[in-house]
Amino acid sequence: MEIEKKLVEQxxxxxxxxQQEIYSLFCKSMYVVCQRYSKSQLEAExxxxxxxxxxxxxxxxxxxxxxxxxxxxxxxxxxxxxxQRSKLYMFPMTDVEALENxxxxxxxLSKFHFKELLAMIQSLPEGCRIIFNLFAIxxxxxxxxxxxLEISEGTSKSQYSRAKGLLRNMIELxxxxxxxxxx
Amino acid sequence: xxxxxxxxxxxxxxxxxxxxxxxxxxxxxIKAEVATMEAKKQRNKVVYWRWFGAAASAVILMMVGVYSxxxxxNNVPIKRDQFSLESENNSGVKNGVTPDSSSENNHRVEEKVxxxxxxxxxxxxxxxxxxxxxxxxxxxEVKTSSSKKTKPKEGALSxxxxxxxxxxxxxxxxxxxxxxxxxxxxxxxxMHTNENMEVDYLPFIDSVGVLAQLNxxxxxxxxxxxxxxxxxxxxxxxxxxxxxxMGGGSFNPNVNxxxxxxxxxxxxxxxxxxxxxxxxxxxxxxxxxxxxxxYNFSMDFGKFVSRKxxxxxxxxxxxxxxxxxxxxxxxxxxxxxxxxxxxxVNSFSLSDLQTANTYQLLxxxxxxxxxxxxxxxxxxxxxGMLISSGFSSDLFLNNTLQDQSxxxxxxxxxxxxxxxxxxxxxxxxxxxxxxxxxNQNYVIAFDPGYRVSLTGITKQEANFKSHPSSFFLGLKFxxxx
Numbered sequence: 054m055e056i057e058k059k060l061v062e063q064x065x066x067x068x069x070x071x072q073q074e075i076y077s078l079f080c081k082s083m084y085v086v087c088q089r090y091s092k093s094q095l096e097a098e099x100x101x102x103x104x105x106x107x108x109x110x111x112x113x114x115x116x117x118x119x120x121x122x123x124x125x126x127x128x129x130x131x132x133x134x135x136x137q138r139s140k141l142y143m144f145p146m147t148d149v150e151a152l153e154n155x156x157x158x159x160x161x162l163s164k165f166h167f168k169e170l171l172a173m174i175q176s177l178p179e180g181c182r183i184i185f186n187l188f189a190i191x192x193x194x195x196x197x198x199x200x201x202l203e204i205s206e207g208t209s210k211s212q213y214s215r216a217k218g219l220l221r222n223m224i225e226l227x228x229x230x231x232x233x234x235x236x
Numbered sequence: 237x238x239x240x241x242x243x244x245x246x247x248x249x250x251x252x253x254x255x256x257x258x259x260x261x262x263x264x265x266i267k268a269e270v271a272t273m274e275a276k277k278q279r280n281k282v283v284y285w286r287w288f289g290a291a292a293s294a295v296i297l298m299m300v301g302v303y304s305x306x307x308x309x310n311n312v313p314i315k316r317d318q319f320s321l322e323s324e325n326n327s328g329v330k331n332g333v334t335p336d337s338s339s340e341n342n343h344r345v346e347e348k349v350x351x352x353x354x355x356x357x358x359x360x361x362x363x364x365x366x367x368x369x370x371x372x373x374x375x376x377e378v379k380t381s382s383s384k385k386t387k388p389k390e391g392a393l394s395x396x397x398x399x400x401x402x403x404x405x406x407x408x409x410x411x412x413x414x415x416x417x418x419x420x421x422x423x424x425x426x427m428h429t430n431e432n433m434e435v436d437y438l439p440f441i442d443s444v445g446v447l448a449q450l451n452x453x454x455x456x457x458x459x460x461x462x463x464x465x466x467x468x469x470x471x472x473x474x475x476x477x478x479x480x481x482m483g484g485g486s487f488n489p490n491v492n493x494x495x496x497x498x499x500x501x502x503x504x505x506x507x508x509x510x511x512x513x514x515x516x517x518x519x520x521x522x523x524x525x526x527x528x529x530x531y532n533f534s535m536d537f538g539k540f541v542s543r544k545x546x547x548x549x550x551x552x553x554x555x556x557x558x559x560x561x562x563x564x565x566x567x568x569x570x571x572x573x574x575x576x577x578x579x580x581v582n583s584f585s586l587s588d589l590q591t592a593n594t595y596q597l598l599x600x601x602x603x604x605x606x607x608x609x610x611x612x613x614x615x616x617x618x619x620g621m622l623i624s625s626g627f628s629s630d631l632f633l634n635n636t637l638q639d640q641s642x643x644x645x646x647x648x649x650x651x652x653x654x655x656x657x658x659x660x661x662x663x664x665x666x667x668x669x670x671x672x673x674x675n676q677n678y679v680i681a682f683d684p685g686y687r688v689s690l691t692g693i694t695k696q697e698a699n700f701k702s703h704p705s706s707f708f709l710g711l712k713f714x715x716x717x
Contacts, residue, residue, distance in 0.1 A: 081255035
């Protein structure tokens, strides 16, 4: 933590080496975040680049209220959301009730590598991919998502429900295929 | 829809510590973009200061204008023996006629005065005002009075031809408070006459009810003549002048371009092959210089060679600065010194360099300049404007590299054999002045100027080139001899 604080102070003075160290420290985890919100690696790298430019240009505004990691992640997510914003207008609506009350008792992802799951998320349609990320992984409530994306809470729930259904299907399919391969 | 459950927790756990390496080009593009943004911010700061300077000078000029206006309007005392009549108070003390009044006019006025006095003596009549008519340009001042007591005249009359009105009774203090200029019809207050125009104003004044009822002395304030500011001065244009000035502005070292580029070393330098790229590889992109401040002080003198042309020269001390970042220090001396680029013409060894964390530095140059310029006066009133251009010989004093964090020792390069800087470099100057003059002898001027080095400030054999330019906004005070 002390090292991070020192690096931040040096970054505030425009120290290029400190900037590089901050980047090295956080780029790998943030790259995964970017990939979760985008459809391809190329798009994810663009978001990562744009986010870190914003981070270094605005690092003087970081007051240490949260950890630097949390502050960086917030900027990365905001950048990702902004880059996807235009696509959010194309949300298709689905029936919320249809997918409720699923039995999650034996659900497990432990058999999967995160890159396999990442590929599944990337294959989701734009709108529900974003809402899935915000709800399931970042931990936002539907109310917060609705306010943030300027959509209704119902839309957020619909989209999440849709994402969840699609991912379940993909996981089941993958499990079936692995089982077939094992036989 | 239920809130978070096992499904969500599983996903969250999987991605909590997930990491993946992005390609190297992401960092290189971030680095380039951040450097560009920083340079842009620096440029914006300079632009901001330029605008600030321009706005400040505009405000100062406005203040000078308002002050001048107020001086004319309020502070110039009315010379009563020139512009107005002495009041005829209740005790019967009366004004006289100026000695240079013509006898013809006197006779005419006396006739009118007698008529007025006659009217005043009649109980039913309201007091009658006295009228003074001033014909300024031929110094023909006529005053009405019941007595012919004269007063010595103190000075020449104004050029403007105005009529000043005066009524009798009360002290002048009372009059000043009672009589407002605004209460007069402007046509009366500012009435101008032709030189030989003779008008009998009495009937006209009598018809002005306001004046008649006041029954008091009315001193019409001298009407402001804004054209005063723009009147031709009757000064001698072969005047010499001496002055002092100071200015501030921005300085751009212009080290971009040429074979040097923005790199620490000249690409063709023979010793570049010895450079250890593994440990000092980032050196080349750290030496971008951006513009910073400049200021100067000077003593000037000049001469009007004709009504429109002036020549001026002087001696000027100037300090110019630019900002840069570096990740190298020089270890030639005991303590590590700031290093930006090789500034030693004769001997230089890469082994003297050490890599360091990137630090910001201030690169300052000090010069003594001897400018000579020719100016053309666009207009010359109390407020005037001229444009000028010329040359300046700049004598190099020193170049100082200063670490702004104070971590490393400053590096000072003085004039001499090893210095890469020319002992003298020639600059082209363009500028102008907006000035205000008063009392025939004093001038205050704002002089924006731009200068660019024609020869460059570096020697031929130096391994980098710099053709700096600077923009100044100065304040100049001149005394006309």
